[in-house]
Amino acid sequence: MTNKYMYFIANWKMYGDLKTINTLDKVIKFSKSKEINKGRLIYCPPYTLISSFLKKLKNCQIDIGGQNCHESENYGAHTGFINSNMLKNIGANYVIIGHSENRKKGENDKLINLKIKSALNAKLKVIFCIGETLTEKRKKKTRLVLSKQIKAGLNKIKNKSNIFIAYEPVWSIGTGVVPKSKNLLKIVKFIKNKFKNKSPKILYGGSVNSKNINELKEIPDIDGFLIGGASQKTKNFIDIVKKTYS
């Protein structure tokens, strides 16, 4: 059983519609129960649902985040994008940046660094995703890749108090495969050690579910989880939180 303050971040990706909002009722009730007094729930729905989520979650402790943002803090001619100030303005407090699904589409470390800076300027908390691909893991390049992503992504960012690092091995996302505990423990420690005495909070993401949570929660340096698939079903999401604290 853990007594730690933990973060449970639901990444809904490109899923959900107005009907889905009603599934939040159970989570709202749960968020007011004692079982969650040591944790924080954060939903990152698609942009189209943010304002409906905010309305629904008005009187509870559940926070909202965006799934990405543009690197510019200003308005501009960028069809299809939104920026960090727009997210803050609508009521979001978090944003996911550097997700591997976006890196795969061409977001590089430099762009990610600009996005993180713009999000911090907008007073958003940043969930900064890093992780190696299967090929990189097989070539034993995990540490090298993570070091590079951290160094470039956080370049010239001194104050890291509003940054969460989400370690998400690409081979684990949506596959049902999670790293072996002893390996994950080492990697999380490796990430933590990069920051001397003031490490950002570290999350794990990749196929987290209500079955493997019992093992994952035992890793001492993990401060929470970024949860994709399993967060879309309210029961699964609640079970993950409950099991973390049982």
Ligand code: PGA
């Ligand atoms: P998953 O996704 O839990 O479905 O593996 C996690 C993520 O991509 O953030």
